[in-house]
Amino acid sequence: MAKRFPTTRYAEAMSDYIPYGRQDINQQDIDAIIEVLRSDWITQGPAIERFEQAVAKYCGAKYAVAVSSATSALHIACLAAALGQGDILWTSPNTFVASANCGLYCGANVDFVDIDPNTYNLSVDELEHKLIWAEKQGCLPKVLIPVHFAGQSCEIEQIAALSQRYGFKIIEDASHAIGGSYQGQPIGSCQFSEMAVFSFHPVKIITTGEGGMVLTNQEELYQRLIRLRSHGITRNPDLMQAESHGSWYYQQLELGFNYRMTDIQAALGVSQMQRLDEFVERRWFLANRYNQLLQDLPLMLPWQHPDTESSWHLYVIRLKLNKINKTHRQIFEELRSAGIGVNLHYIPVHIQPYYQKFGFKLGDFPQVEKYYKEAISIPLYYGLNEESQHKVVASLKESLI
């Protein structure tokens, strides 16, 4: 049989390439998956509930709903928040497109709030200014999606105060942020929001291959999320609109989806949850080392708001271009050529070609556009070893000086 992948050569080629992020799977994770494969359930079974309970307990939230991705989590969270045709959703432009697309899935209009130049999170001052303007114009948002960029919480208490005043709902996009905290409370507690969403994509803090979760403290939202995850169907006689026809009976009460996570994935999730604190501690350690090793370079290092403890999903440096004789792009390409898998988080969503048709243009959100011209994400993940971290630092120095 012909070998489809030249595995050894591939492994060699990859061996000295340092990616910006990657998963860590150990024997315990593998054993957990094998156990499910040998059991009676491979899609939604007992592991789903175990995973949901583990995450809800860790975060101090009442309810959790596991789904196929953070993208599907954001979609059903928006629907549960009653976002629909003609409504308005605001989010940060410094995010993955999914945080904005979920509004479009619901037929809503999407707009953005520019970022804080220190945290790269949505700016609370900008938010307040825009709300004052929107109230006058009669175009207040129904839903706001603050994104906890790189794992650092937004100033969510201040945002919640504005939501009281202006009546929008808050769905936290916490895709980067499981294991982080705000004012001593775990991110995902939903203390200041209706719902919070996590991603379990392999580059994130913990992984299930693909996967996501919505957390909430409100039972009504929870019931709705459970239904939307699986075709809008209920088997609970208490929730049915007419009497049950018998024990086979279920009712479709609304239009839902198949956004289910499998038990195979959930078992991996349970195992990864047991390693979460260790993952985040390691990321802290590596981030602190970068802070020390990079302090004398012409860079702006990640600033941390005193109310937050980041999960350190990303370590983003900003080039002080007036002190460097090269362009952002040159430095980026030099690092890639040196085998450093640098990346850029994010291309501002409003400048994506698809978003041009909604009338957005360059210049609309100056802070995020300036950030985009200077930012580089350098490798940070649990398995990054000392030698590799030194190689990243040495390559950066060589490129910058």
Ligand SMILES: *Cc1c(COP(=O)(O)O)cnc(C)c1O
């Ligand atoms: C990764 C990510 C998503 C999407 O997550 P998936 O699980 O891949 O759907 C959404 N928002 C942000 C901020 C992300 O980083």
